[in-house]
Structures are given as structure tokens and as C-alpha cells.
Amino acid sequence: MFLQSIPFHGTSIAAAKDGETIRVALRPVCEAMGIDYTAQYRRLERTSWAVVAMMAMTGADGKTYEMVTVDRRTFTMWLATIDTTRLKSDRARNLVETFQREAADALDNYFHNGGAINPRATEHQMRALMFQAQAQMELCQAAKGLIHPDHLEAKARIILARGMGEHAELDESRRPLYTQDFLKEKGLSAKQLRSKAPTFGKRLKAAYIDKHGVAPEKRPMNLSNGQVRDVLAYTNQDRDLMETVWAGMNPTPHLAVVA
Incomplete structure (x- = not known):
């Protein structure tokens, strides 16, 4: 699955579409909110309603990582259970409360409506997004010969679609499997x-x-323990x-x- 970085109030939500299911990478979102990932992961592991899975995610750098993910339903329920009164930092408290109010809408807007661009975004912010997309496309060019061409094409389509506020049109038969x-x-x-x-x-x-x-x-896969392993590159x-x-x-x- 291709990991998407969804802009959100100066941070981002790392998520991907798994068929019809939206999955959120747990560690990046914990780090974005300034809360302890390990403690939250253990909480979810003890919770009967939580759907937690280890998934192979391909990031913007073209590398594949094994990441702990939660589905959209678990994500919103988990956010609601975070007691912000126990957070010492005002910034962390305000940011977590913003996630609790708006993160689910940001996910839905991005994956169902073609983007999560703030309508109040300034020209400077829009230019920053454009330069980010340009840099990512240059990385794709530099990775030719190192990364499976099917993966590179799919990633390039996603970058272009994100920049235009559209959904990427991917050839499912060429999606990495x-x-x-x-x-x-x-x-x-x-x-x-x-x-x-x-x-x-x-x-x-x-x-x-x-x-x-x-x-x-073969293509390199980054494991959850930080090690890198070459795996055979198959597609659908x-x-x-x-x-x-x-x-x-x-x-x-x-x-x-x-x-």
C-alpha cells in the first residue's frame, strides 16, 4: 500500500487505502500529536474493539516499511479515548483536541473527495505544496533502476493526482503485491x-x-525493527x-x- 501524507494543521496524517478500508499509521500520528507511541499501542492491544494490523507501507521515499496501522473506525474511537486533561503541554492538548474534532473529516475528504486542501490556504502554502510535489517527482526520477518500474509509475501518478486534488488512476494489475x-x-x-x-x-x-x-x-523493505531486507517484487x-x-x-x- 502507498502511504499518503495528509496535511493537517501544520502536521500530517500518514494513511493509506486498503481496498475500501482507510488505514492510519499509528506511530507517525502519535509523533505528530506529541504523545507516546508505545503506550498508545499497548492500550490498543488491550482493547477489544481495536482493529490493529501490521502492514507493508510504501513511503514517499520509495522504500517499504512494516508499520502498525489502525482502521478509520478504530482511529476515531481511539482519539476519543485520549484524556487531554492529562497532557502537560498546552500545545499538545490543543493539537490532540483538534485531531479529535477534525481528523476523521480530513481522512474522508482526502480519500473520497480528492484532497484535503484547506480552503484558507495562502499562496505561500500552495507554493510549498507545489515544490513538495516537484521534489517527490525528482526523487522518483532518481530512483529509476533502483525501484521496480511498476512501483515508480504508481507513485508518480499518486504525486500528480495529489497535486491536482484528484484521485490517482492506478492500474490495479501493476500494484505491488x-x-x-x-x-x-x-x-x-x-x-x-x-x-x-x-x-x-x-x-x-x-x-x-x-x-x-x-x-x-528485488526491492528493499524497511522492517519495523529498523532493519532493511530485500524482498522479491511481485505485483497483482x-x-x-x-x-x-x-x-x-x-x-x-x-x-x-x-x-
């Missing part, structure tokens, strides 16, 4: 994921080479191949028919 995300879609537990992922990855790579005659490209075009490999690892049992 990580093996970890594919396996998570199968409803595997963390233990099952650790057990099946190595074998699935090896068989998928072999099937890809057998089909295309070349090995899949390879989903059918993944399904075939998955079916081969999990054959459907045949029932004997007794006459």
Missing part, C-alpha cells in the same frame, strides 16, 4: 505465517522463473500464480464416493 500480504489474506495466524512463508516464497519464485524465464526483481499481475502455488501447498481433499 507482497507475499506476506497475500498470505495474510488467507487468514493465517502469526505462527502459521512464519511456518508457511519460506516454503511459499521458494515455490513462488520457482514458478515465476518457470513462467517468465527470469527471476523476479502475479496473483493468479500465487493462487496456483498456494493451492499446490494446500490441496483440497477428495471425498470417496461409496456406491
Whole structure:
């Protein structure tokens, strides 16, 4: 998923669209509000209504990070539970209260109405946004040959659409698809994921080479522990191949028919 930086009262909300679900990266929003990420993460882990998931997010720098995310519903409920009277800083208190009042609307405006540009934005602010988009496009140009071309094209489309206040028109078949995300879609537990992922990855790579005659490209992924790992770069075009490999690892049992 491509991480979007949504401008919000001098800070930003890091979020992404996962199908029809809006997901917010927890650590960046905690840091933006000036509250402790670890304490908030532990609170959410203890809460029955919270939907918390580790997702692979691709940032503006073209790198992929494993980030703790919450869905929109959890995000708004979590914000409402923060007791601002316990915050020592007036700035932090005012900012958290602003998040509580307006963050959900900013998310909806950005992902459903094409942007979250403040109608009172000054010419200076608009120029700053334009220069930011220009710098991001230059980064995409510099990353040619280092990053998978499908990813670069998708990122460039997002940057252009954001600058024009529109939705990015992406070719879904060329959207990056990580093996970890594919396996998570199968409803595997963390233990099952650790057990099946190595074998699935090896068989998928072999099937890809057998089909295309070349090995899949690699791209760097930043893990939640700060380490960087090269992972094979698949896209949604390879989903059918993944399904075939998955079916081969999990054959459907045949029932004997007794006459």
C-alpha cells in the first residue's frame, strides 16, 4: 500500500487505502500529536474493539516499511479515548483536541473527495505544496533502476493526482503485491505465517522463473525493527500464480464416493 501524507494543521496524517478500508499509521500520528507511541499501542492491544494490523507501507521515499496501522473506525474511537486533561503541554492538548474534532473529516475528504486542501490556504502554502510535489517527482526520477518500474509509475501518478486534488488512476494489475500480504489474506495466524512463508516464497519464485524465464526483481523493505531486507517484487499481475502455488501447498481433499 502507498502511504499518503495528509496535511493537517501544520502536521500530517500518514494513511493509506486498503481496498475500501482507510488505514492510519499509528506511530507517525502519535509523533505528530506529541504523545507516546508505545503506550498508545499497548492500550490498543488491550482493547477489544481495536482493529490493529501490521502492514507493508510504501513511503514517499520509495522504500517499504512494516508499520502498525489502525482502521478509520478504530482511529476515531481511539482519539476519543485520549484524556487531554492529562497532557502537560498546552500545545499538545490543543493539537490532540483538534485531531479529535477534525481528523476523521480530513481522512474522508482526502480519500473520497480528492484532497484535503484547506480552503484558507495562502499562496505561500500552495507554493510549498507545489515544490513538495516537484521534489517527490525528482526523487522518483532518481530512483529509476533502483525501484521496480511498476512501483515508480504508481507513485508518480499518486504525486500528480495529489497535486491536482484528484484521485490517482492506478492500474490495479501493476500494484505491488507482497507475499506476506497475500498470505495474510488467507487468514493465517502469526505462527502459521512464519511456518508457511519460506516454503511459499521458494515455490513462488520457482514458478515465476518457470513462467517468465527470469527471476523476479528485488526491492528493499524497511522492517519495523529498523532493519532493511530485500524482498522479491511481485505485483497483482502475479496473483493468479500465487493462487496456483498456494493451492499446490494446500490441496483440497477428495471425498470417496461409496456406491
